[in-house]
Amino acid sequence: MDDVIIMAILSxxxxxxxxxxxxxxxxxxxxxxxxxIAIYGxxxxxxxxxxxxxxxxxxxxxxxxxxxxxxxxxxxxVFLIYVAKGLRLWLPKEMDYYEMKEGARK
Amino acid sequence: MxxxxxxxxxxxxxxxxxPLFRGKWKQAYLLVLxxxxxxxxxxxxxGFFGDIPYSTWSLPFLGYEFVLGRVDKLSLIFGLLFTLxxxxxxxxxxxxxxxxxxxxxxxxxxxxxxxxxxxxxxxxYIFWEIMAIASTLVVWHGRTDKARRAGFRYILWHIFGxxxxxxxxxxxxxxxxxxxxxxxxxxxxIASLPSYLIFIGFIIxxxxxxxxxxxxxxxxxxxxxxxxxxxxxxxxxxxxxxARGFVGFEPLILIGALMTAYPIFYAVLENDLRKVLCxxxxxxxxxxxxxxxxxxxLAVNGAVSHAFANVFFEGLLxxxxxxxxxxxxxxxxxxxxxxxxxxxxxCAFCFVGAASISAFPLFSxxxxxxxxxxxxxxxxxxxxxxxxxxxxxGVFHHAGIKVPFFTFFGxxxxxxxxxxxxNMVLAMGxxxxxxxxxxxYPHSLYQFLPYPVDFVPYTIPHVIGQLxxxxxxxxxxxxxxxxxxxxxxxxKINLDSDWPLRMIGAxxxxxxxxxxxxxxxxxxxxxxxxxxxxxGYGGExxxxxxxxxxxxxxxxxxxxxxxxxxxxxxxxx
Numbered sequence: 140m141d142d143v144i145i146m147a148i149l150s151x152x153x154x155x156x157x158x159x160x161x162x163x164x165x166x167x168x169x170x171x172x173x174x175x176i177a178i179y180g181x182x183x184x185x186x187x188x189x190x191x192x193x194x195x196x197x198x199x200x201x202x203x204x205x206x207x208x209x210x211x212x213x214x215x216x217v218f219l220i221y222v223a224k225g226l227r228l229w230l231p232k233e234m235d236y237y238e239m240k241e242g243a244r245k
Numbered sequence: 246m247x248x249x250x251x252x253x254x255x256x257x258x259x260x261x262x263x264p265l266f267r268g269k270w271k272q273a274y275l276l277v278l279x280x281x282x283x284x285x286x287x288x289x290x291x292g293f294f295g296d297i298p299y300s301t302w303s304l305p306f307l308g309y310e311f312v313l314g315r316v317d318k319l320s321l322i323f324g325l326l327f328t329l330x331x332x333x334x335x336x337x338x339x340x341x342x343x344x345x346x347x348x349x350x351x352x353x354x355x356x357x358x359x360x361x362x363x364x365x366x367x368x369x370y371i372f373w374e375i376m377a378i379a380s381t382l383v384v385w386h387g388r389t390d391k392a393r394r395a396g397f398r399y400i401l402w403h404i405f406g407x408x409x410x411x412x413x414x415x416x417x418x419x420x421x422x423x424x425x426x427x428x429x430x431x432x433x434x435i436a437s438l439p440s441y442l443i444f445i446g447f448i449i450x451x452x453x454x455x456x457x458x459x460x461x462x463x464x465x466x467x468x469x470x471x472x473x474x475x476x477x478x479x480x481x482x483x484x485x486x487x488a489r490g491f492v493g494f495e496p497l498i499l500i501g502a503l504m505t506a507y508p509i510f511y512a513v514l515e516n517d518l519r520k521v522l523c524x525x526x527x528x529x530x531x532x533x534x535x536x537x538x539x540x541x542x543l544a545v546n547g548a549v550s551h552a553f554a555n556v557f558f559e560g561l562l563x564x565x566x567x568x569x570x571x572x573x574x575x576x577x578x579x580x581x582x583x584x585x586x587x588x589x590x591x592c593a594f595c596f597v598g599a600a601s602i603s604a605f606p607l608f609s610x611x612x613x614x615x616x617x618x619x620x621x622x623x624x625x626x627x628x629x630x631x632x633x634x635x636x637x638x639g640v641f642h643h644a645g646i647k648v649p650f651f652t653f654f655g656x657x658x659x660x661x662x663x664x665x666x667x668n669m670v671l672a673m674g675x676x677x678x679x680x681x682x683x684x685x686y687p688h689s690l691y692q693f694l695p696y697p698v699d700f701v702p703y704t705i706p707h708v709i710g711q712l713x714x715x716x717x718x719x720x721x722x723x724x725x726x727x728x729x730x731x732x733x734x735x736x737k738i739n740l741d742s743d744w745p746l747r748m749i750g751a752x753x754x755x756x757x758x759x760x761x762x763x764x765x766x767x768x769x770x771x772x773x774x775x776x777x778x779x780x781g782y783g784g785e786x787x788x789x790x791x792x793x794x795x796x797x798x799x800x801x802x803x804x805x806x807x808x809x810x811x812x813x814x815x816x817x818x
Contacts, residue, residue: 146708150606153712157605158596160719161646164726165583165654183720186712193706198622199630208713215638216721223513224732230514231737240751242758 149189156182183209249294249301249314252282252328253358253372260348260355272339275347279335282358283328289316290325290693297321300364309424312364318695319549323361323485325693326553327354329679330477330560337564337672338470349382350474357478361485365424366414366443369486373410373450377403380479383471384463392466398747399463402449402456410446413439429490444491451483451534452527453500454507458743460527461511465519465576469567472519476526476563477556484533484552493540498621501535502632504528509639511741516734518566518576518648522559525602525644528636529555535633536617539624542696547616550690554609554683558601561676562648565595568665568673569652578647578734583657590664592653594673601680603645603715604637609683611711612702613690619700638718645715646722651734 156179163175187206197203204210233239259278266274288294294301298317303310331354341347356379359372377400384396417439418424429440452460464475491497508524508531515521529551536548568591569584570576585592597608604610614637621629664670683690691698725731 142705143703146606146703146705149708149712153716154600154605154607156716157600157645157719160723161650161654162585164650164723166656179723183716186709186716190709190713193709195706195710196704198625199627206713208710209717211634212638212641212714212717213721215635216642216718217725219509219635219639219642220513220721220725220731223510226510226739227514227732227735230739231735232740234736234738236738236740237747237751240748240755242755 149186152182152185249316250285251302251313251359251362252285252324253355253362254313255282255285256331256351256355256358257375260351263348263351264344271344275335275339275351276332278351279328279331279354283325283332286321286324286328290321303364306367309367309418310365311368312425313359313368314362315364315426316362318693319485319489320361322549322553322693322695323481324358326481326556327358327361327478330354330556333557333560333672333675334470334474334477336675337473337567337669339668340666341468341470343386345382346386346468346471349379349386350471353379353383353474353478355379357482360482364426366418366426367424369426370407370411370414373482374407376479376482377407380475383475384467386468386471387466388468389466395463395466398743399459402459406446406449406456409442409449413442413444413446417443426489428492431491431494444494447483447486447490448500448534450479451487451530452480453504453534454527455742457504457508457527458741458746461515461520461523461741462743464523465517469571473560473563473567476522477560480526480530481552481556484530484537484548487534488537488545488548492537492545494538497534497538498626498629499538501531501533501538502629502636504531504534505636506531506632506639509636509643511739512639512643512647513732514739516578516736518578518581518652519563519570521643521648522562522566525562525640526559528640529559529602531636532614532617532633535629536620539617539620539626541620541624543616543623543698543700544620546691546694546696546698546700547613547620550694551610551613551617553690553693554601554613554680557676557679557683558598558609561594561598561673561680562602562644564669564673564676565591565598566648566652568669571665571669572662573660577736578651578655579736581652581658581660582655583653584660584662585653587660587662588653588664590670591673592649594677595649595653597677597680599645599649601684603641604711605645605715606703606708606711607681607684609680609690611684612687613683615702615707615711616700634714638714641715641718642722646719 159175159179159182162169163172163179169175187209190206190209195202201207256278259281263271263274289297294316298315300312300315302313304313305311331351334350335347338347338350353376356372356376359375360369363369363372381396381400381403384399385392414424417429420436420439429443431437431440431444449456460480464472467475487497505528508527512521512524512528515524533548533551533555536544536551566576569581569588572588573581573584575581601608601610604614618630618633618637621633687702691700722731
């Protein structure tokens with residue numbers, strides 16, 4: 140039963156952190172922006188710290204690295220955005236790209 | 246007592262009566278149709294028509310068996326899913342006045358149900374094509390020039406897929422002597438060609454890259470509700486037929502994994518939120534195909550349950566974006582922002598959908614997607630696991646953060662709008678409640694799955710690992726957006742794998758409109774000149790003789806033709 144409560148609290152914290160992030164980064168800034176970011180940071184820290192006390196089920200060697208999921212999540216997202224930035228060099232075209240190729244006039 | 250009722254035919258024939266009703270009665274009838282189909286499926290679950298599994302409504306057809314009603318655990322869960330989704334969507338779209346829109350949408354659902362309950366390949370093919378035609382009509386109901394053009398491209402893809410499927414079916418039936426639709430056999434060599442053709446027909450509907458371009462091309466061009474319908478039925482039907490015919494087909498593991506990764510890059514680039522969700526849909530179907538390819542009981546359960554949960558959480562995101570489009574008239578990142586105060590309910594529902602699709606603990610994606618990823622881990626598929634985890638972080642980035650952030654937060658553009666009408670809120674509420682229920686109490690879904698489930702998603706390491714993955718992915722977004730490194734949204738289209746085909750099409754159209762028309766005009770002018778030259782000789786004669794001469798020429802031509810034909814036959818005989 141204790142496990143259930145721990146998991147529920149952690150999950151709710153995580154969800155709250157995620158929602159706070161959206162409020163904290165909007166423009167114009169939220170008047171409590173700094174506080175929201177501080178709470179968000181605390182949630183991040185909680186997931187890392189609680190991860191140190193856990194007996195991980197390991198299927199691959201890399202999962203035994205400290206805070207592997209966190210590092211992987213961060214790296215994956217940065218990788219994703221930078222690859223997308225690279226693709227932006229040649230994938231985007233004007234909205235009427237195909238119509239122009241058919242010989243339509245602007 | 247009634248033998249059995251086909252839920253798909255209830256819808257397909259039921260829609261014919263829609264134009265007979267007016268006002269409130271029409272709305273009531275629209276609700277009754279999917280409700281009756283849903284009750285029908287629930288009765289099947291309860292064994293009202295007989296003990297599961299059974300086959301019914303078999304008709305003799307050219308020496309084969311034409312089976313419309315194959316009821317087992319796999320077809321039942323998809324039947325439940327489709328009727329429940331149809332009821333939710335009818336509620337969402339109940340205010341829509343267009344009869345033809347409701348008719349094409351519900352017959353589209355009917356086609357999908359027909360495929361699900363089809364026990365033989367011919368019945369499957371017929372409903373498959375009903376679905377293709379009805380969904381094209383749904384696209385065309387966007388009633389814009391873009392929708393018309395996208396609809397034509399869409400139907401070309403599906404005709405192509407349908408023909409390959411039919412070729413596969415005919416060859417398969419010819420070689421095996423049976424048209425029953427069960428697990429197909431595959432292997433090396435020409436003997437397996439029919440199975441592979443059927444497979445290609447299936448994966449075109451599943452939108453497997455590079456055969457996926459029709460999906461983000463056509464789906465966002467439909468109406469507010471039409472897009473949500475489209476997002477559900479074609480791809481999930483494809484998942485069903487693959488789960489029926491190709492369980493454990495190993496290439497599906499890699500196909501599925503690549504399918505999860507490919508669209509996430511496009512989703513980052515895309516400005517139109519409905520297109521972002523379309524790419525996210527392809528990514529989600531990738532998880533399902535991967536599970537089907539792994540083929541263990543856990544993986545197939547994962548694929549089926551993920552299909553079930555996905556319809557509601559992905560559908561919920563489409564419903565939210567649709568509501569925003571309904572109120573503001575746009576669903577582009579560059580034209581939206583700051584809506585959380587104006588549309589608080591929609592915003593809250595969007596968070597539920599976003600958290601579910603990202604697989605946050607307590608939401609449905611967590612308990613369904615984990616089954617597939619765990620199945621990959623149990624099978625020691627390291628490479629696949631790494632890709633699936635990358636894709637999970639990617640989903641969280643584009644569907645979890647990008648969709649709610651740029652719509653409801655981002656830069657406040659000062660929209661003066663409200664939440665959508667009560668029926669749309671209600672539909673979003675149903676989808677949200679289902680997403681949370683499955684997440685908090687997985688057994689509510691697990692009991693309906695095709696295989697017994699002993700999977701426990703909620704363990705402390707799993708919850709913490711998942712939270713770390715997601716929250717640090719969000720941290721990457723936070724770092725990039727606050728430092729200005731995040732690529733700004735652009736109002737552009739992004740070239741996709743259909744570029745070569747569309748270029749050929751565009752060049753052909755250019756050729757027809759340009760050089761060919763010019764040539765035609767020149768020829769025409771030349772002939773006129775020749776005619777006017779002869780006119781100088783003929784004078785009045787031309788006018789008097791015109792009809793008679795034409796008839797004479799035609800008669801001579803026919804006589805010559807007849808003569809040639811007769812001589813030909815005489816020689817050949």
